[in-house]
Amino acid sequence: MANLEILVSELPTLIQSLKLTIGDSNEITEQVVLINNAQEQLRNIQKLIAQEFQFQNIKTSAIATLPRIDTVASLLIPSVGFVHPAIAKKFGNSETQISLTELKSKIDDWIEWGYFLQAIATDILSDVKLVNKLNSDINHLSLYAKFQLIAESLQINLVFEDSQILERQIQKITNSQNELLQLQQKLNYIFNTIKNSRSLLNILLGASAFYGKSGFALEWLDDNHELIISSDGKFQELTDILNERDFFQEQIHALIIQSDILKEQAEEALKKIGQKISQEPIISQQLEIVPKFSTQKIVRSALIIASSILILGFGSWKIREHLSLTQERSAIANFKFAQKLGMEAASLVQSPPHLLKTWQQAETKWHQAINLLDSIPHETSVSDRAEEKLAYYRINYKSISQRILIEKQALANLESAQKLATEANLYVQNPPDSLLIQQQAKDKWQQAINLLEAIPKSTSVYIQAKEMLPSYKTNYAAIK
Numbered sequence: 001m002a003n004l005e006i007l008v009s010e011l012p013t014l015i016q017s018l019k020l021t022i023g024d025s026n027e028i029t030e031q032v033v034l035i036n037n038a039q040e041q042l043r044n045i046q047k048l049i050a051q052e053f054q055f056q057n058i059k060t061s062a063i064a065t066l067p068r069i070d071t072v073a074s075l076l077i078p079s080v081g082f083v084h085p086a087i088a089k090k091f092g093n094s095e096t097q098i099s100l101t102e103l104k105s106k107i108d109d110w111i112e113w114g115y116f117l118q119a120i121a122t123d124i125l126s127d128v129k130l131v132n133k134l135n136s137d138i139n140h141l142s143l144y145a146k147f148q149l150i151a152e153s154l155q156i157n158l159v160f161e162d163s164q165i166l167e168r169q170i171q172k173i174t175n176s177q178n179e180l181l182q183l184q185q186k187l188n189y190i191f192n193t194i195k196n197s198r199s200l201l202n203i204l205l206g207a208s209a210f211y212g213k214s215g216f217a218l219e220w221l222d223d224n225h226e227l228i229i230s231s232d233g234k235f236q237e238l239t240d241i242l243n244e245r246d247f248f249q250e251q252i253h254a255l256i257i258q259s260d261i262l263k264e265q266a267e268e269a270l271k272k273i274g275q276k277i278s279q280e281p282i283i284s285q286q287l288e289i290v291p292k293f294s295t296q297k298i299v300r301s302a303l304i305i306a307s308s309i310l311i312l313g314f315g316s317w318k319i320r321e322h323l324s325l326t327q328e329r330s331a332i333a334n335f336k337f338a339q340k341l342g343m344e345a346a347s348l349v350q351s352p353p354h355l356l357k358t359w360q361q362a363e364t365k366w367h368q369a370i371n372l373l374d375s376i377p378h379e380t381s382v383s384d385r386a387e388e389k390l391a392y393y394r395i396n397y398k399s400i401s402q403r404i405l406i407e408k409q410a411l412a413n414l415e416s417a418q419k420l421a422t423e424a425n426l427y428v429q430n431p432p433d434s435l436l437i438q439q440q441a442k443d444k445w446q447q448a449i450n451l452l453e454a455i456p457k458s459t460s461v462y463i464q465a466k467e468m469l470p471s472y473k474t475n476y477a478a479i480k
Helices: 002-009 011-016 025-056 085-091 100-125 128-137 143-153 163-196 200-214 240-274 280-288 295-348 356-374 383-427 435-453 462-478
Strands: 020-022 216-221 227-231 234-237
Touching (some): 002 025, 020 200, 025 100, 100 128, 100 200, 100 216, 128 200, 143 163, 143 200, 143 240, 163 240, 163 383, 200 216, 200 240, 234 240, 240 383, 295 356, 383 435, 383 462
Antiparallel strands (some): 227 234
């Protein structure tokens, strides 16, 4: 038990190493090694737990000595700072006692998370273009840091008396405006990449461009199949980047307006400095080239033109107004109904495992919600919110689709195992059997056992498969 206590005391450090920082390719390779080492130590703990069960016949006993292992009693380590609620499930609850069974279950989840991170790392490192893009992103400032830098550069005190200094200041303002436009374009690229992509790697690429030098790490996968990431000590869902788009757009727009006002003031001051000649001769010259038109004729012509435009445009304006109003109402209705479908779909799949039919119902609702959001025109008031929801809903739809594939495979395994068991029984119904028949029956039992053992714990038929396994193994062992 002492060895187990020592290993358990190292769990907090071990679990914290089960994350993948997206950035430099060399660092990703090093992290894979750390993940492998962490998984190996977790397997060692599993072996010791198995020994405790075997030698002491422990079924539900708690590790009573855990309270004296301080780190286990507080898996949420203070140095981590504020943690997203979903991360709490990664570290476990801060309990004073934890049963061996519960600990084994948590370790299974941690090892599985490690495999997920390794798979992502392998996909990244096998794509040369992706690696080059990630390596490029870490050499640039994050969007937030870049915005702060531009904002500071626009804190200019205009020197109204010196034309040379004013010219330099105007050039500096122009450069900052160009940088703001580039930042806006980059923000749109990131948003569209995350929103429209169905590939996790592309979504990670968008996030990489967003965080730049700050970098980000994949921390955990919560119960709603949302990836939890961290950057600069802040934890959030991956798709929360989409929610920050509006904030940045508003800030950039406000800064552009501010820079326009500043530039206008500087140019006006520069113009005044350049005006060394008296204004009167200029005014008389301007008056000399003004054509001598009749004022009454000008007013009359203007009234005729204005009346014509009003008469011709009134009808089409009313039609456009009506169509626009109808479109707005339809868009709002579609958005609300899509939200309702999304909530229903999310509610359906709470606390898995579920039957295949339940997963399919949720998939259908996500699909309907996506179609509704996709149909909302860009000119409507709910367009931006619909785009944000769309990205989130597509990720959920893809996750549910994966779940359905896993559930279908599990059902197929169960049915195939049952069929093989029936065939094996038929082979040995009329003993004595030949060695060949016995061997065929034994092979079928083995195949059936393999199929049942391959059924994931997250599926609805896992318990049924687990209950069938002992009898299948008994029948397999009975054949000599």
